[in-house]
Amino acid sequence: MNTHNTHPLPTLPQLIKATGVALIVAAAILITTVLPAEHGIDPTGIGKTLGLTALNNSQGAVTKSNGNEVVAAAVAAPVISAPVTITSKQATPYRADTRQITLQPGQGLEFKTRLEKGAALIYSWKTQQGEKINHEFHGEPLNAKADVYESYILEKQVSESGGTLIAPFTGTHGWYWRNKNTTPVTVMLNASGFYTDIFKN
Secondary structure (H helix, E strand, O other): OOOOOOOOOOOHHHHHHHHHHHHHHHHHHHHHHHHHHHHOOOOOOHHHHOOOHHHHHOOEEEEEEOOEEEEEEEOOOOOOOOOOOOOOOOOOOOEEEEEEEEEOOOOEEEEEEEEOOOOEEEEEEEEOOOOOEEEEEEEEEOOOOOOOOEEEEEEEEEOEEEEEEEOOOOEEEEEEEEOOOOOOEEEEEEEEEOOOOEEEO
């Protein structure tokens, strides 16, 4: 069955009125949103209220250099904080040491370096045959009481480890290993940095 559209077509005055309304709406959008956001032009102040002018400030300008387009730095780009860099001149000479340390079954042993506050220590160690042992990397302030120390790294049943330390205080900083195996374990220690001594405690 055929059906016919019985809705009347719009008259010429209605079309003119609808077109006029559409143009007014488009002009309002242009003035209140597009111009503030894209060009920073805000004659009504609405763009600033809505935060649209900030969008224009965050966009970089395009300039010409030798015929090529170059995006210039943003006029009001957010400031990005630089990462914190820790650096200081060291009075202690740089040194590097290798030590071979044997732990008897059930034995715990401590090996230390002496570092001034701010001095750097880099180290790595591993057991000779891949045996698993307990390990703690820690430090004690100068002239500290026996129970005063700071633990940096605490590991159980590992065969190797490594790290970097910027000494938070002047004192001794080093390693404690415990061999819970039934056979001796040899630890190969490599250390380097600006420490004054390396010794078995």
